[in-house]
Amino acid sequence: MNRRPGPGQDALPATGRVPSVLRAALADERLARATWSRLAEPGDAAAAHLVAEVGAVTALEAVLTGRGPDRWRTRLPDVDPASDLATVRAAGGRLLVPGDDEWPQRLADLDHDGTGERPLGAPFCLWVRGPAHLREVTARSAALVGARAATAYGQHVTSELAAGVSDRGFAVVSGGAFGIDAAAHRAALAVDGVSVAVLACGVDRSYPLGNAALLARLAERGALVSEVPPGSTPTRWRFLERNRLIAALTSGTVVVEAAWRSGALSTADRAERLMRPVGAVPGPVTSPASAGCHRLLRERGAVCVTSADEVAELLGELGREEVAVPSVERRAFDGLDREELRVAECLPRRGSHGLERLAREAGLDLPLVQSVLGRLELSGVAVRDADGWRSGVAG
Numbered sequence: 001m002n003r004r005p006g007p008g009q010d011a012l013p014a015t016g017r018v019p020s021v022l023r024a025a026l027a028d029e030r031l032a033r034a035t036w037s038r039l040a041e042p043g044d045a046a047a048a049h050l051v052a053e054v055g056a057v058t059a060l061e062a063v064l065t066g067r068g069p070d071r072w073r074t075r076l077p078d079v080d081p082a083s084d085l086a087t088v089r090a091a092g093g094r095l096l097v098p099g100d101d102e103w104p105q106r107l108a109d110l111d112h113d114g115t116g117e118r119p120l121g122a123p124f125c126l127w128v129r130g131p132a133h134l135r136e137v138t139a140r141s142a143a144l145v146g147a148r149a150a151t152a153y154g155q156h157v158t159s160e161l162a163a164g165v166s167d168r169g170f171a172v173v174s175g176g177a178f179g180i181d182a183a184a185h186r187a188a189l190a191v192d193g194v195s196v197a198v199l200a201c202g203v204d205r206s207y208p209l210g211n212a213a214l215l216a217r218l219a220e221r222g223a224l225v226s227e228v229p230p231g232s233t234p235t236r237w238r239f240l241e242r243n244r245l246i247a248a249l250t251s252g253t254v255v256v257e258a259a260w261r262s263g264a265l266s267t268a269d270r271a272e273r274l275m276r277p278v279g280a281v282p283g284p285v286t287s288p289a290s291a292g293c294h295r296l297l298r299e300r301g302a303v304c305v306t307s308a309d310e311v312a313e314l315l316g317e318l319g320r321e322e323v324a325v326p327s328v329e330r331r332a333f334d335g336l337d338r339e340e341l342r343v344a345e346c347l348p349r350r351g352s353h354g355l356e357r358l359a360r361e362a363g364l365d366l367p368l369v370q371s372v373l374g375r376l377e378l379s380g381v382a383v384r385d386a387d388g389w390r391s392g393v394a395g
Helices: 020-027 029-039 045-054 056-064 081-090 105-111 134-138 152-167 180-190 209-221 236-249 264-273 288-299 308-315 338-344 355-362 366-379
Strands: 093-096 126-129 141-146 171-174 195-198 223-226 253-257 278-280 382-385 388-391
Touching (some): 020 081, 029 045, 029 081, 045 056, 081 093, 134 171, 134 195, 141 152, 141 180, 141 264, 152 171, 152 180, 152 253, 152 288, 152 308, 171 180, 171 236, 180 195, 180 209, 180 253, 195 236, 223 236, 236 264, 253 264, 253 308, 264 278, 264 288, 278 288, 278 308, 338 366, 355 366, 355 388, 366 382
Parallel strands (some): 141 171, 141 253, 195 223, 253 278
Antiparallel strands (some): 093 126, 126 223, 382 388
16 A cells, blocks of 8 residues: 655655554544545545445545545544544534444435436435434435525415424424524424434534524434534535435425525435425515525426425325315305306296296207206206296305
8 A cells, every 4th residue: 555655745644654543543434434524525526436435444545545636635634533523422412324223324315316417425424413313204304495584474384384294294304594494493393393404514513603592402302414523614515515415315305485596496406316306385476585496396397385285295105195185165056067057057046937048048959958957956056936947046
């Protein structure tokens, strides 16, 4: 494995001079994956492919001996996986890696892409805080996402959807941000449901600070999840890549409210690439805050959802979820065929008409009118008296 360092690699350790903080990682796949979560940024396809091909330990050995892109080696002085583990444990958290009982198997879909594009890349590991068993709760889950600058309409609809799907046994997954995310988490917790926040920073941080109390409740009753190690700060790139985890962890994604260029649309895009269902909630056609949802419905084939029942039908098991048919007031002429309707509308409410007059006014043959009247009499729409026929419909 010895190799003369190339340009810019003078400070890299040789095989026999491995930093003491990394020696354990070279003998433990778990620690090696924790190391990779700090060496490589989320969504680094080259790193994900290397680790998937040779394992985290062998991949780390390659970095330590001067192979691979410089971007991985520049972070070596800051790596201390044992310290990261101690930090997350002190915060009441844990580290998950592939092969753990709690590891969500559906994350493996991130290493494949049916569209022919570059795979999105599964995380090396997950840092988790909270009592929820991640694999179990995400097996039946709904991603509810949307704009940070949510309107009152968007927050109301989000609360209704989140509470409704929670009552139907779905975990609610979102990003812990202001607006739609926060409304989804709060509504799920309010009905004693399970909610998971996927963060773009370390699980020991409260970001945004304004949601600190909400994030603390999620850590107590649900879960906080991140692929970056404790202490990591959020960046625009990490927010974008975080969205692929939300899409991969869940049964499908519903965008509740989003502007034309909302970041929430990236979650829908990644759900599409993973062949997961995507739904969108329509809003007022005059509202810029719903323009992104309308774009998904018009251009991307998203399913229109307006209730928790419809979300459950979209994301649930085939045949298990049924949308309740709304009860509507039945009207007197409902169910009549064309000829029956024409005769029924000619029946007077006062007095009576004979067959000939009814046939003339309905524009139908006399034998047909006589046959139709027999059917209408059975249903109570027509009543026969001594002078002819009249309407049996009240009002």
